[in-house]
Amino acid sequence: MHNREWDVKSIVNIVSNPAVIAVSASVAALALASSATAQNSQSPSQAPTRAQTENRPSTLDNSGDPTLALTRPLRGSGPAPAGSKPPNPDPKNFEGVWWLKGYEYMIGPGPGIEPPLKPQYMDILKRRIRAKNAGKPETDTSTQCFPHGMPRLMESPYPIEIVQTPGRVTILHEVAHEVRRFYLDQQHPKDVKISYLGHSVAHWEGDTLVVDTVGINAASFIDDEGSSHSDKEHIVERFHKIDGGRQLQVDTTVEDPVTLEHPYSYSRYFQWRPDVRPSEYICEENNRNAPVNGVTVAQ
Amino acid sequence: MRKTLSLLAAGAALAALPALAHAQGANHPDFTGAWIVSPYKAALKPADGAAVPLKPEAKKVYDQHLAAAAKGDRTWDETSICLPEGLPRLQTINEPFEIMQKSNAMYFVAQNRLPWRAYFNEKLPDDPDPMYLGYHVAKWEGAKLVVDSSGFRDASVLDDSGIPHSEKLHLTATYEMGADNKTMSVTWRIEDPDTFTKPWTAKASFKRMPANFQFPEEVCAAKLQSTAPKRAG
Numbered sequence: 001m002h003n004r005e006w007d008v009k010s011i012v013n014i015v016s017n018p019a020v021i022a023v024s025a026s027v028a029a030l031a032l033a034s035s036a037t038a039q040n041s042q043s044p045s046q047a048p049t050r051a052q053t054e055n056r057p058s059t060l061d062n063s064g065d066p067t068l069a070l071t072r073p074l075r076g077s078g079p080a081p082a083g084s085k086p087p088n089p090d091p092k093n094f095e096g097v098w099w100l101k102g103y104e105y106m107i108g109p110g111p112g113i114e115p116p117l118k119p120q121y122m123d124i125l126k127r128r129i130r131a132k133n134a135g136k137p138e139t140d141t142s143t144q145c146f147p148h149g150m151p152r153l154m155e156s157p158y159p160i161e162i163v164q165t166p167g168r169v170t171i172l173h174e175v176a177h178e179v180r181r182f183y184l185d186q187q188h189p190k191d192v193k194i195s196y197l198g199h200s201v202a203h204w205e206g207d208t209l210v211v212d213t214v215g216i217n218a219a220s221f222i223d224d225e226g227s228s229h230s231d232k233e234h235i236v237e238r239f240h241k242i243d244g245g246r247q248l249q250v251d252t253t254v255e256d257p258v259t260l261e262h263p264y265s266y267s268r269y270f271q272w273r274p275d276v277r278p279s280e281y282i283c284e285e286n287n288r289n290a291p292v293n294g295v296t297v298a299q
Numbered sequence: 300m301r302k303t304l305s306l307l308a309a310g311a312a313l314a315a316l317p318a319l320a321h322a323q324g325a326n327h328p329d330f331t332g333a334w335i336v337s338p339y340k341a342a343l344k345p346a347d348g349a350a351v352p353l354k355p356e357a358k359k360v361y362d363q364h365l366a367a368a369a370k371g372d373r374t375w376d377e378t379s380i381c382l383p384e385g386l387p388r389l390q391t392i393n394e395p396f397e398i399m400q401k402s403n404a405m406y407f408v409a410q411n412r413l414p415w416r417a418y419f420n421e422k423l424p425d426d427p428d429p430m431y432l433g434y435h436v437a438k439w440e441g442a443k444l445v446v447d448s449s450g451f452r453d454a455s456v457l458d459d460s461g462i463p464h465s466e467k468l469h470l471t472a473t474y475e476m477g478a479d480n481k482t483m484s485v486t487w488r489i490e491d492p493d494t495f496t497k498p499w500t501a502k503a504s505f506k507r508m509p510a511n512f513q514f515p516e517e518v519c520a521a522k523l524q525s526t527a528p529k530r531a532g
Contacts, residue, residue: 095401144520146518146520146521147411147516163406165331165399165400165401166331170408172414176411177412177413177414178411179408179410179411179414179514181513193515193516195515195516196516196518279430280430280431280432282382282383282431284380284381284382284520
């Protein structure tokens with residue numbers, strides 16, 4: 001091996017299934033969900049729900065219906081090892097590799113709390129959770145090697161790398177080698193073309209980078225569990241460094257007049273990980289799935 | 300799977316190299332921006348006008364690729380099922396890519412294909428785990444940017460015409476900015492003792508995309524329409 005070493009400690013599944021760490025790509029989340037589901041479904045009545053163990057409100061986990069049990073989160077990245085390159089002291093310099101501290105399968109206003117979905121979209125979420133808990137998860141864009149969509153892409157257990165160039169901030173995601181480009185101090189085009197990751201413009205408010213994203217393809221979901229959004233979804237993310245630059249806080253607001261009763265917000269934290277080099281991620285080589293017409297499709 | 304840098308090894312590598320000024324140096328051209336090959340050519344040609352110095356077995360493979368492609372059969376081409384292009388192919392396909400020039404590394408990013416990075420003041424790994432786009436280090440030679448690459452998987456081909464290569468492929472790319480700052484050239488020294496009888500060089504020219512160019516989203520899987528995801532529910 002060359003001068004890098006495997007770091008299997010960096011993603012730790014709290015359901016203690018180390019095999020899932022080696023699962024690549026788009027089905028990683030699906031596989032993780034399945035493993036967690038298997039645990040849940042083996043003895044759903046005996047196992048405490050997330051809401052019970054973490055003493056949090058959750059409509060789904062507290063429903064008394066074990067078929068609606070949520071997939072437990074991943075712990076995500078820890079801090080960089082001692083002796084790693086220190087973060088850049090410039091509060092507006094986000095350049096480098098970052099890694100999400102935790103990974104939630106459902107992205108709501110709090111851990112384990114569902115987004116404020118309108119009733120018909122809550123029904124879809126429940127249907128998808130039940131299908132997953134029955135061991136027959138429904139597909140989504142990522143399981144077909146299409147982009148994850150937004151805000152789901154930001155909720156990835158793989159590292160990201162930020163590059164800042166004149167007029168631009170770019171996020172290179174390891175997952176599915178997806179790229180987000182933020183155009184600084186510009187307006188969205190009047191005729192935004194619908195795309196999986198949408199069109200993003202950004203500006204600085206002090207040391208906070210404010211990113212505005214629209215034009216997101218409705219084929220994707222807000223999160224891994226299956227909270228719906230439409231192509232009217234509007235996302236505002238506020239990026240700023242905390243903890244002496246060792247963490248990047250991202251406060252996200254999701255608005256969608258079609259699927260949501262009202263906008264909601266949540267915060268995520270990315271660890272400064274200068275010791276990590278993003279690797280290649282080849283969704284199409286995930287042989288867990290059978291090839292259909294030349295592309296892999298989840299069974 | 301995940302790899303991290305070995306700090307000790309990285310530190311030793313750094314210590315072994317001179318502390319060079321790089322990327323943001325005043326005398327270095329700025330390659331940052333979007334580029335596209337111009338003119339597009341499906342096949343890399345040796346700069347000396349000779350034939351590609353393929354070994355007999357490799358020539359047999361290349362001839363098979365050419366014959367199949369002439370019949371419309373590109374099943375030999377990994378990109379036909381959305382697997383990544385290797386290099387230099389990723390830069391010579393007829394689609395734009397961008398370069399982001401930073402002090403620590405050069406970033407090469409297309410949309411939405413694998414990005415790759417060439418790090419300054421580092422050494423290539425001695426025993427790399429092969430990847431489609433390999434491993435890269437960069438250095439400045441005056442105004443020229445030189446990117447040294449190895450550690451490639453042999454699942455890709457060198458160009459759209461299907462020139463094969465092995466995992467022993469070693470590329471040395473020299474980037475030169477045009478006088479107008481709107482064009483650049485890249486010259487590749489291509490060395491692969493399992494595929495070629497000798498090292499050879501190929502060259503391509505590139506032009507800058509307009510300043511207001513924004514990369515459209517590109518989804519390879521979408522080209523295979525039968526699997527396009529549909530809105531659930």
